[in-house]
Amino acid sequence: xxxxxxxxxxxxxxxxxxxxxxxxxxxxHAECAKGALxxxxxxxxxxxxxxxxxxxxxxxxxxxxxxxxxxxxxxxSTETGGSSYxxxxxxxxxxxxxxxxxxxxxxxxxxxxxxGMATGTAPRNYGPSPxxxxxxxxxxxxxxxxxxxxxxxxxxFGTTSxxxxxxxxxxxxxxxxxxxxxxxxxxxxxxxxxxxxxxxxLHRLDCCVISDGGGALVVVAPEIARSxxxxxxxxxxxxxxxxxxxxxxxxxxxxxxxxxxPTAFAEADVTPADIKYASIYDSFTITVxxxxxxxxxxxxGEGGKFVADGNLISGTGKLPFNTDGxxxxxxxxxxxxxxxxxxxxVRQLRGEAHPAVQVPNCDLVLAHGTGGSLGTRHGSGTLIxxxx
Numbered sequence: 001x002x003x004x005x006x007x008x009x010x011x012x013x014x015x016x017x018x019x020x021x022x023x024x025x026x027x028x029h030a031e032c033a034k035g036a037l038x039x040x041x042x043x044x045x046x047x048x049x050x051x052x053x054x055x056x057x058x059x060x061x062x063x064x065x066x067x068x069x070x071x072x073x074x075x076x077s078t079e080t081g082g083s084s085y086x087x088x089x090x091x092x093x094x095x096x097x098x099x100x101x102x103x104x105x106x107x108x109x110x111x112x113x114x115x116g117m118a119t120g121t122a123p124r125n126y127g128p129s130p131x132x133x134x135x136x137x138x139x140x141x142x143x144x145x146x147x148x149x150x151x152x153x154x155x156x157f158g159t160t161s162x163x164x165x166x167x168x169x170x171x172x173x174x175x176x177x178x179x180x181x182x183x184x185x186x187x188x189x190x191x192x193x194x195x196x197x198x199x200x201x202l203h204r205l206d207c208c209v210i211s212d213g214g215g216a217l218v219v220v221a222p223e224i225a226r227s228x229x230x231x232x233x234x235x236x237x238x239x240x241x242x243x244x245x246x247x248x249x250x251x252x253x254x255x256x257x258x259x260x261x262p263t264a265f266a267e268a269d270v271t272p273a274d275i276k277y278a279s280i281y282d283s284f285t286i287t288v289x290x291x292x293x294x295x296x297x298x299x300x301g302e303g304g305k306f307v308a309d310g311n312l313i314s315g316t317g318k319l320p321f322n323t324d325g326x327x328x329x330x331x332x333x334x335x336x337x338x339x340x341x342x343x344x345x346v347r348q349l350r351g352e353a354h355p356a357v358q359v360p361n362c363d364l365v366l367a368h369g370t371g372g373s374l375g376t377r378h379g380s381g382t383l384i385x386x387x388x
Contacts, residue, residue: 001094001097001098002267003090003093003094003097003235003237003238003267004235004236004237004267004268004269005222005234005235005236006093006094006096006097006222006235007092007093007096007097007104007219007220007221007222007225007235008219008220008221008222008225008232008233008234008235008388009089009217009218009219009220009233009235009342009346009385010039010040010041010042010218010219010220010224010225010228010230010233011036011037011038011039011040011041011042011216011217011218011230012036012039012215012216012217012218012342012343012346012347013032013035013036013038013039013215013216013217013343014180014213014214014215014324014331014340014343015028015031015032015035015109015213015214015215015333016180016213017212017213018113018180018182018209018211018212018213018331019113019114019211019212020111020113020114020212020213021114023111024057025055025056025057025109025110025111026057026058026063026064026067026109028109028110028111028212028213028214029052029056029057029064029067029068029107029108029109029214029216030064030067030068031214032107032108032109032214032215032216033068033105033107033216035216036105036107036215036216036217036218037105037216037218039218039230040218040220040228040230041228041229041230042103042218042220042228044068044069044070044105045071046103047070047071047072047103047104047105047218048071048072048073048074048101048102048103048104049072049073049074049075049076049092049095049096049100049101049102049103049104049105050064050065050070050072050074050075050076050104050105050106050107051075051076051077051078051088051091051092051104051105051106051107052064052077052088052106052107052108053077053078053079053080053081053084053085053088053108053336054077054079054081054084055108055109055110055214055334055336056077056107056109060077061075061076061077064107070105072101073100073101074095074100074101074104076088076091076092076095078091080240080242080371080372080378080379080381081336081370081371081372081378081379082281082283082335082336082337082338082369082370082371082372083240083281083338083369083370083371083372083378083379083380083381084108084336084338084369084371084379084381085106085108085215085217085336085338085339085342085369085381086238086240086338086341086342086367086368086369086381086382086383087238087240087379087381088106088217089106089217089219089235089238089342089383090235090238090239090240090381090383092104092106092219093219093235093238096219096220096221102220102221102224103218103219103220103221103224104218104219104220105216105217105218106216106217106218106219106339107214107215107216108214108215108216108333108334108336108339109213109214109333109334110212110213110214110333110334110335110336111212111334112210112211112212112334112335113210113211113212114212117210117335120141120142120143120198120207120210122141123136123139123140123141131245131376131377135376140373140375140376141199142283142373143198143199143202143207143284144199144375145373145374145375145376146199146202146283146284146286146287146373146374146375147198147199147200147201147202147286147375148252148375149252149253149286149290149374149375150164150201150202150206150284150285150286151200151201152252152253153252153253153286153289153290153303154201156253156301157253157300157301157302157303157304158301158304159289159301159303159304160304161192161193161201161203162189162193162308163289163303163304163305163307163308164192164201164202164206164285164286164289164304164307165189165191165192165193165203165205165206165285166189166307166308166309166310166311166312167282167285167288167289167307167312167328168187168192168205168206168285168328168329169186169187169188169189169192169310169313170307170310170311170312170313170317170321170322171282171312171321171322171325171326171328171329171330172184172185172186172187172325172328172329173186173310173313173314174313174314174322174323174324174325174326174329174357175324175325175326175329175330177354177356177357178324178325178329178330178354180330180331181324181325181329181330181331182209182211182329182330182331183209183325183328183329183330184325184329187205191205192205192206192285202284202285202286206284206285206286207283207284207328208282208283208284208326208327208328208332208337209327209328209329209330209331209332210332210335211331211332211333212333212334213331213333213334214333214334214339215333215339215340215343216339217339217342217343217346219235230350231349231350231351231387232387232388233346233349233350233385233386233387233388234385234386234387234388235383235384235385236267236268236269236270236364236384236385236386237263237264237265237266237267237268237269237270237382237383237384238263238264238267238381238382238383238384239259239260239261239262239263239264239265239267239380239381239382240260240263240379240380240381240382241256241257241258241259241260241263241379241380242256242377242378242379242380243255243256243259243377243378243379243380244376244377245376245377252374252375253290253300254290254293254294254300255290255291255294255370255374255378255380256294256370256378256379256380257290257291257294257295257368257370257380257382258294259380260368260380260381260382261294261295261296261368261380261382262296263382264366264382264383264384265296265384267384268384268386270364270384271296272295272296272297272366274364275297275319275364275365275366275384276320276348276359276361276362276363276364276365277314277319277320277321277323277345277348277359277362277365277366278292278295278297278319278320278321278365278366278367278368279321279322279326279340279341279342279344279345279365279366279367279368280292280295280321280322280326280341280368281327281337281338281341281368281369281370282322282326282327282328282337283327283332283335283337283370285328286374287370287374288307288312288321289303289304289306289307290303290374291368291370292306292307292319293306295366295368295382297319306318306319314356314357314358314359315356315357320357320359322341322344323344323347323348323353323354323357323358323359324340324343324344324347324353326340326341326344327340336371337369338369338370338371338381341367341368341369342367342383342385345365345366345367345383345385346385348362348365349362349363349365349385349386349387350387362387363386363387364384364385364386364387365384365385365386366382366383366384366385367382367383367385368380368381368382368383369381
């Protein structure tokens with residue numbers, strides 16, 4: 001079943017906090033939900049579908065539906081890390097198209113900064129996962145897993161640290177206009193490559209921020225979207241894909257976007273050349289570069305050249321990206337930046353991005369998220385959205 005034109009994003013909200021020492025996780029979810037519903041011009045009484053992922057407290061949707069006083073007839077707790085929320089948008093569109101609900105609420109929240117979590121540099125235990133006993137003794141960390149991908153990409157294709165640095169430079173050029181961004185100073189390539197090494201070849205400024213906060217989206221049926229006094233943001237295409245260890249046949253040079261991207265483009269009946277703006281998951285600079293290749297914006301191995309010389313900067317570059325500053329500079333709530341990728345894509349389509357970074361005539365955008373680790377296993381979610 002194609003979801004092209006079957007649902008619209010009517011509400012989007014990014015929580016303003018970056019450190020929530022005075023708020024519970026459930027409270028952050030509720031505040032995000034309230035903000036997105038108000039943005040859409042709806043109330044919680046209108047919600048009949050609810051979506052959340054592993055960041056939700058307690059029993060996930062059961063706990064939060066009760067906490068927020070929702071009355072729903074459809075719920076979904078798909079968990080694929082940071083890509084969950086893009087996949088939730090697609091699943092919400094599918095549920096709406098099949099008559100399971102008409103107003104779907106999707107929320108994300110987290111407090112890793114307030115809780116002092118070493119999210120990138122401490123070994124991450126995924127619980128009873130069957131692969132953990134084989135990997136955990138080697139103390140894999142998030143940044144090490146991504147550094148392996150960067151090292152392999154450099155070996156295979158000649159990618160340089162200076163080329164990766166351009167991704168951070170572009171994000172910083174955008175973040176300077178975002179008063180809520182955690183890092184607002186514009187940086188240079190030299191600043192990035194001279195910052196301390198965290199895991200060779202990734203430097204401190206190749207890494208995303210760690211922040212509290214969250215966000216929410218409201219996906220609605222077409223007739224409801226047209227009844228609201230909001231710009232029409234149509235869901236045109238979506239793709240989702242996992243990538244694992246594949247029994248040891250590991251190739252670190254590509255991501256799940258190699259499958260989720262083509263699926264989304266085919267459903268939307270557009271090509272990468274048609275996209276005016278891209279929201280790309282940016283846990284690390286290498287994450288962006290590899291996803292741009294796998295999504296078809298450039299050939300495999302050409303990502304370094306594609307991102308160099310400011311080609312991702314709005315107003316001058318080939319493909320404006322992450323105009324809020326992204327996870328590299330603005331906000332990476334709960335270590336799950338996929339939600340904010342959709343939110344900024346919606347802002348661009350509505351013409352609500354900061355005037356200094358708003359893409360002219362922005363009518364077709366891509367949002368892409370990754371969850372897990374590019375070096376081991378991860379999920380990928382791709383959305384194509386259009387201003388109708």
